Amino acid sequence: MKVKVSSLKHHPKNKDIYELSSIDQLIESIKDVGLLQPLIIDTKNQVISGNRRLKSIRILKWEEVDVIQRKVNKEDEEKLLIHYNKQRIKKYKELLNEYFTLVSIHQKGQGRRTDLTSVKSDIGSSRDLVAKMMGVSSSQLQRLIFIHKHHPDHIELLDKGIFTVNQSYLQIQRELKEKKSRKNKTSIPSSLENLSSWRCYQKSSSNMNELNEGEVQTIFTSPPYWNKRRYSEEEGLGNEKTSEEFVVNLSEHLIDCKRVLNDRGSFFLNLGDTFYNGNLQNIPHRVILKLQQQGWILRNTIIWSKTNPKPSASKSNLTPSYEFIFHLTKSKEYDYNPTLTKLSSESKPSLPPRHRSVNGEYSNSISPYLPNIRGKNMGDYWNEDIVRTSVANQKLNIMGEHPAPFPEEIITLPILQTSKEFELVLDPFMGSGTTGRVCDKLGRRFVGYDLKKY
Structure with a gap:
């Protein structure tokens, strides 16, 4: 009708x-x-x-x-x-x-x-x-x-x-899994008999007066990224109004890292970039140029290729699928072992089927973290054949956490290549302590700084 x-x-x-x-x-x-x-x-x-x-x-x-x-x-x-x-x-x-x-x-x-x-x-x-x-x-x-x-x-x-x-x-x-993991790992690892092997300071790392000059062998860190989320007002890093201010502030913040690192040590800096008004700011390399002006030597720019990067909200550009890890030293004479073979069985995770031979034994060509390079220096492009990682703990900005904390696998190679057992590793922006957990597994001493208490 x-x-x-x-x-x-x-x-x-x-x-x-x-x-x-x-x-x-x-x-x-x-x-x-x-x-x-x-x-x-x-x-x-x-x-x-x-x-x-x-x-x-x-x-x-x-x-x-x-x-x-x-x-x-x-x-x-x-x-x-x-x-x-x-x-x-x-x-x-x-x-x-x-x-x-x-x-x-x-x-x-x-x-x-x-x-x-x-x-x-x-x-x-x-x-x-x-x-x-x-x-x-x-x-x-x-x-x-x-x-x-x-x-x-x-x-x-x-x-x-x-x-x-x-x-x-x-x-x-x-x-949710990472939050549960953090909750279960907030205390100093019980496997360390000497509590001084694992030190954490709830303060800014701009002045690390608790550490002696040249005490640290390896530094691995990922500082706050610019304009990704609101970090602590006391710290200020990442909250700057412009990327120019951030580049200056971060490079000045890292000055004390040069003092505490020994002359044969290495500094690995993982840093991501930021779009602002549709313009990629090229922040990582601008920071590195500042650090080179301070006397640091850039030995490598490592490309960390991610297998499941955060989807891009923009329909007008490609999804960023990698980050930089910069390897810096104080001199050209530094401790470095590029031809490591494999990890101990305790820290070696299970491999996917494509890494096994027909009889079920592990292949010698690829290990979970370290490829068998048979005397050749490994490349500066790290994908899943070098470190098997799918950025499992990567965060979205809306979740209110660090926008790109790194997985344990990405830290293991640099620590093994540039330090020995019982030597001291520093993370001046330790967050939930991922670097410290890797040091615990590999027998390195660890010291970390962070304003946030975990």
Whole structure:
């Protein structure tokens, strides 16, 4: 039957679940082919199915429209709204609205039930029934609930296409695992008999007066990156208004590293870049130029290639997939062993199948961290064949943590190449102590500085 468009109303519960989006495209479609289906309304002339179409034909100034009128019980209104939108392409936010609406209905009808909101529901749970009513897979729904529970701000990123559901889900899982790991490793490792082998100072590393001149053999650190998140106001690094200020501040902050490093020691600096107003700032090399002016010798610029870099939010440039690790020394005469073979069995993780021979034995050509280079110097491009790392603890800026903490594998090579057992390794921006954990495994003494207490 036909009714006057002016007599129709949007169903009041529709706005709680759905957005009236993509109206311009729908208007063009209606102009071309008309309404392919009538609107479905209740006895109060409230639209159950076709709220976007109602808005479109109002803009087109239709006077009448075909409708199907149904008598709807009050308790069935929300379920019918969701049922009639089953085939619609929906935002992830709308899918979650559907889920929570249906959960609420089930809770009212069956008493409060925890299995509907639990991420770990069994396959036969009510979540599967709700997923079927929504027209989505139960596994996808489970992941969306997980994402909403732990990082609801990711939902907007999903809708913008910055993340896929799987990328967000895996990223959050890694975040939770690392937080658990940090919680379990906040104390000095019990495996060290001498507590002085593992020292931590909760202070700025701009003045490391606790260390003697030339006491440190190797420095490996990743300082705050510029304009990635709000760091401690006391520290200031990373919070500067311009990248120029950051370059000056960081290079001056690192002056004391030159004093505490011995003449045969090495300094490894991991530093990432930042886009500002669409312009990549080239910060890492600008910092290195400042350090060279202080007398540092740049021995290598190592390319750390990541296997799963953070997806770029921009559609107009490539996703940054690598960072620099700069190897600096005080002189050209320094301790360095480029032809190491392999790690001890205690620190060697299991290898993927492609690294095994047909009889199941480990291949001599590649070890978990160190390739068998058979006398040749290894290259300055480090990918997964050199260090098997997929940046498992990489963070997004929105998570409020360091934007790019490094995994243990990336630190192991430099420490083994430039230091011996019981020699002292320094991380002036130690964060959660990843460098210290590697030193513990490799038998090196460690000292770290950080303003934040872990």
